[in-house]
Amino acid sequence: MTEYKREIALPSEPAGGAEILGFRPLYRQVKDHFVRRLVDGVWAPGTALPSEGQLAAELGVSQGTVRKALDELAAENLLVRRQGRGTFVAEHDEQRILFQFFKLVPDDGAARFPDSTVLATESAEADPAERQALALEVGETVLRIRRFRSLGDKPVILETISLPERRFPGLANGPIPNNLYSLFATRYGVTVAHAREKLKAVALSPEEARRLGTAAGTPALLIDRLALSLEGAPVERRLSLCLTEEAHYQSDLR
Structure with missing residues (x-):
């Protein structure tokens, strides 16, 4: 079941800085937050991401919400899932x-x-x-x-x-x-x-x-x-x- 929540200021965003746009799937907000980490170079190409559980705890959302956000980024070739090793930022190899x-x-x-x-x-x-x-x-x-x-x-x-x-x-x-x-x-x-x-x-x-x-x-x-x-x-x-x-x-x- 898709989790919905009014726009939130996720960690590392200024308090009160999130734009109120109505209701939007929470995983989309989490995905946007992860994209910002890619843009800002917090997650550089080739970097191994923290586990889904760690990310969920950091952001205060469910692990399923984090997984759905990561799955979309992987489908867009921005992340790479490696069986038994974890999730990595894609490189332009x-x-x-x-x-x-x-x-x-x-x-x-x-x-x-x-x-x-x-x-x-x-x-x-x-x-x-x-x-x-x-x-x-x-x-x-x-x-x-x-x-x-x-x-x-x-x-x-x-x-x-x-x-x-x-x-x-x-x-x-x-x-x-x-x-x-x-x-x-x-x-x-x-x-x-x-x-x-x-x-x-x-x-x-x-x-x-x-x-x-x-x-x-x-x-x-x-x-x-x-x-x-x-x-x-x-x-x-x-x-x-x-x-x-x-x-x-x-x-x-x-």
């Missing part, structure tokens, strides 16, 4: 990204993490599309990363990644890793929680085709992805031109 974010799969069906080669990085004023996607003001700058990604020895993706420069200071000064989402979490405390994608069929320009080693006009799949943080703020716009002669986009619908 390659396996998680393959499962949650990287959807281009070779036609032989063997999903694998792609290799990356950075072509260029630049700091520039955000263009109108970047401002709209990333909620930036006129005059704000973005860091643009251009790279191609390979499955095996064959380049199959040409990417342009746009990041709000104020949110990722110094990123361009060092090597750009293959796994950017792990870097966002460990160096900048920004966890990519989910993303929205738009897909479109396009024909490659001569320059795009040259980069991918194919003919101009070759059909490609354009993926326009907006990555969002735990708070729902846009943190990355990624345009990916994908060759699909030997690969396909795979999405598991639940």
Whole structure:
């Protein structure tokens, strides 16, 4: 049975600071409190959480309420349940990204993490599309990363990644890793929680085709992805031109 309770100020929140919004399932309030711990870095990636009993006692709620909140966070890939070991904050390792974010799969069906080669990085004023996607003001700058990604020895993706420069200071000064989402979490405390994608069929320009080693006009799949943080703020716009002669986009619908 779902437990309901008027909005409460859970521990670590200012007294009287909870907004009275009427009745809401208590596990949702507990879940929001746990998300705030993730956002604030109290629970860092890879951290083992206290037991359900400890969390329930700390918050003054039932163990079932805590379990339901944790189950939802696990279903959203923010936590990982490990049999016999407990519950851990999810890390942006390659396996998680393959499962949650990287959807281009070779036609032989063997999903694998792609290799990356950075072509260029630049700091520039955000263009109108970047401002709209990333909620930036006129005059704000973005860091643009251009790279191609390979499955095996064959380049199959040409990417342009746009990041709000104020949110990722110094990123361009060092090597750009293959796994950017792990870097966002460990160096900048920004966890990519989910993303929205738009897909479109396009024909490659001569320059795009040259980069991918194919003919101009070759059909490609354009993926326009907006990555969002735990708070729902846009943190990355990624345009990916994908060759699909030997690969396909795979999405598991639940």
